[in-house]
Amino acid sequence: MSQIDIFDTTLRDGEQSAGINLNTAEKIEIARQLERLGVTIIESGFPASSPGDFDAVQRIAGTVKNSIVTGLARSIQSDIDRTWEALKGAEQPHIHIFLATSPIHMETKLFKTPEQVVELAVESVKYARKFFPLVQWSAEDASRSDPEFLAHIIRKVIEAGATTINLPDTVGYATPHEYGAMFKYMTDNVAGIEKVKLSAHCHNDLGMATANTLAAIENGATQIEGTINGIGERAGNVALEEIAVALHIRKQIFNIETGIKLNEIKRTSQLVSQLTGSLIQPNKAVVGKNAFAHESGIHQDGMLKNPLTYEIITPELIGDAATELVLGKHSGRHAFKDRAVKMGFDLTEEKLNKAFVEFKKLADSKKEIVEADLYVLLTDQQIHDNETPVYKLESVQVQYGTANIPTATASAYHPNGELINEAATGAGSVEAIFNTLERIVEGEVHILDYRVTSIGKGRDALGEAVINMSYNGETVTGRDVAQDVLEATAKAYLNAVNRQIVQVGKKVRIPAI
Numbered sequence: 001m002s003q004i005d006i007f008d009t010t011l012r013d014g015e016q017s018a019g020i021n022l023n024t025a026e027k028i029e030i031a032r033q034l035e036r037l038g039v040t041i042i043e044s045g046f047p048a049s050s051p052g053d054f055d056a057v058q059r060i061a062g063t064v065k066n067s068i069v070t071g072l073a074r075s076i077q078s079d080i081d082r083t084w085e086a087l088k089g090a091e092q093p094h095i096h097i098f099l100a101t102s103p104i105h106m107e108t109k110l111f112k113t114p115e116q117v118v119e120l121a122v123e124s125v126k127y128a129r130k131f132f133p134l135v136q137w138s139a140e141d142a143s144r145s146d147p148e149f150l151a152h153i154i155r156k157v158i159e160a161g162a163t164t165i166n167l168p169d170t171v172g173y174a175t176p177h178e179y180g181a182m183f184k185y186m187t188d189n190v191a192g193i194e195k196v197k198l199s200a201h202c203h204n205d206l207g208m209a210t211a212n213t214l215a216a217i218e219n220g221a222t223q224i225e226g227t228i229n230g231i232g233e234r235a236g237n238v239a240l241e242e243i244a245v246a247l248h249i250r251k252q253i254f255n256i257e258t259g260i261k262l263n264e265i266k267r268t269s270q271l272v273s274q275l276t277g278s279l280i281q282p283n284k285a286v287v288g289k290n291a292f293a294h295e296s297g298i299h300q301d302g303m304l305k306n307p308l309t310y311e312i313i314t315p316e317l318i319g320d321a322a323t324e325l326v327l328g329k330h331s332g333r334h335a336f337k338d339r340a341v342k343m344g345f346d347l348t349e350e351k352l353n354k355a356f357v358e359f360k361k362l363a364d365s366k367k368e369i370v371e372a373d374l375y376v377l378l379t380d381q382q383i384h385d386n387e388t389p390v391y392k393l394e395s396v397q398v399q400y401g402t403a404n405i406p407t408a409t410a411s412a413y414h415p416n417g418e419l420i421n422e423a424a425t426g427a428g429s430v431e432a433i434f435n436t437l438e439r440i441v442e443g444e445v446h447i448l449d450y451r452v453t454s455i456g457k458g459r460d461a462l463g464e465a466v467i468n469m470s471y472n473g474e475t476v477t478g479r480d481v482a483q484d485v486l487e488a489t490a491k492a493y494l495n496a497v498n499r500q501i502v503q504v505g506k507k508v509r510i511p512a513i
C-alpha cells in the first residue's frame, strides 16, 4: 500500500470563503485538531496578507509538532521574507509559492509574457530555497494552462529547487478525465518529476472536486490538498474527509494510505463548522447530519435485517454517533416495532398495528416523529382497552377573543354510544373546555392539576396536556398530545375520566403515567 500526503488548507483557502474570519486563537484550536486528525501539512495562512495572518502562522508553527506548517506567498521577495519571518521557528520550515500559468491569468491579471512568468517562478523558488528546505510551487489555474508550457515551467522550477509541484484546478473547471490526464501528461513528460511530490488542489465549482482529486490520485498525485467540510473560495475546495473516507472504503481500488485518523473526522468537522460559523448542509457526504440517517421504511427494514444493504460507511468509522433510523412518514412497521421494543414497550401485534396507524396519521402532519411523540402514542395503546366502553371525543371548538366570553362546544360519544353535544363558557379557553366536558361526563370531576408543554422542537412541535383530577372520588391522570394544545387538553380530560372507568371495569390498577 502506498502513502499520500494530506495537505490541509482549511486555515488559508478555507478561510477565503466569503463570510469566514477566524482569529488567532480559533486558528490555533483548529490547527491542533488537524494535527490530531493526522494531516501531513497545515497551511495556516498567508503571512504577507495581514498582521493577523502573520501572527496566526507564527503561533501555529510554534504549537504544532506532528504536522508540517506552511504559509502561502506570492512570487514576490517581500512575501517570501515575511513567510520566513513567520516560519523560521518551525520544525520543518515549508513555504507555498504560487504563480498563475494560464493564458488568461498571465495576460489579463499579471500582465506578463509566458517567458516572464517562467523567469519569476524560477527566481522566487531559488530565493525561497535560501531559507526553506521545503518549497512547494503551485501553477495557479494549471487546468486551464497549455500542457506543454506547464511541463516546461515545472521542469524549470524543479531545477530551481522546488520540492513539491502543485497543479490546481483553481476555478473548478476540469472534468475528472481532463484533470487525471494532466497529471499523467506531467508524469510522462517532465524528467525528474518523480523526485518531487506531485500535488492536487481541486475546487468544487462544478461539483467535481472529489472526483477530480481521485482522478489525480489514479494518475500519480502523491499529495492531496483540501479543506474540512469543503469550505473555501466560492463553491469551496475538495472536502478532505470525503477523500480520506473514499480511499478507505474503496481501498481495493486505490490501495492508498493517508495517515488520517478517520475517527477524528466528525469532531474536526464540527469544530470547523462551529468556529467558522459555516453550517454543514444536512446531506453533505460523510459529515452531514443526514449522512447516516435512514428514513424510508424499505431502507429501514433492510438496515434492521442487514446494515450492509444500505450502509457503506458506518458512523463509528468517522467518530460519529450510531446510525439513526429516523421515524417519519416514509417509515414502515419493522422500524416502528424495533423502536417500540428499544423503548421498552411490549405490545401485542394488534396494539402495535393500531399504534402504527396512529403513527402514520401523526407523521403526515409532522416532519419527524421524536421519541417523546412515540412514547405518548405507545402508552395510549398500552392503557387502552377496547372491551370497556369509554368516552370518545368527536370534536371540540373554542371561540376566543379579547372582547368576548370564551365559549367551547364539544361533541363526544358517551360509553353507552350516544353522541352528546354541549357548550359552556369559562374565564379562558381551557376553563370553557373543562366546563363543557363536565356537562358531557357523568359523575363528579375536580381538576387538581393541569399543565401544557411542547413535545419536540420547532414550529411543528406537538402540544402535550396533562390533567390530574379526582373523578368519582378517585385520583387519575390523563395525558394526550395534539398539534393544538386545546385539542390535547380536551383529549387529556377524557383520557383521565376513561382511565378511571377502565380501572373500575377491569378492577386492576393501571400504573400512573
Ligand SMILES: CC(=O)SCCNC(=O)CCNC(=O)[C@H](O)C(C)(C)COP(=O)(O)OP(=O)(O)OC[C@H]1O[C@@H](n2cnc3c(N)ncnc32)[C@H](O)[C@@H]1OP(=O)(O)O
Binding pocket: 013, 016, 046, 048, 049, 050, 073, 074, 075, 076, 098, 099, 100, 109, 110, 140, 170, 233
Ligand atoms: C488562487 C488563490 O487562492 S491565491 C490566494 C488568494 N488569497 C488572497 O488573496 C488572500 C489575501 N490577499 C490579500 O490580503 C491581498 O490581496 C494582498 C495583501 C496579498 C495583496 O494586496 P494588494 O497589494 O492590495 O494587491 P491586490 O490584492 O489588490 O492585487 C494583487 C496583486 O498581486 C499580483 N499577484 C497576484 N498573484 C501573484 C503572484 N502569484 N505573484 C506575484 N504577484 C501576484 C496581482 O497581479 C496584483 O498586482 P498589481 O497590484 O501589480 O496589479
Ligand SMILES: CC(C)C(=O)C(=O)O
Binding pocket: 013, 072, 098, 138, 139, 140, 141, 166, 168, 169, 170, 171, 201, 203
Ligand atoms: C494558491 C493556489 C494553490 C490556490 O489556492 C488555487 O489555485 O486555488
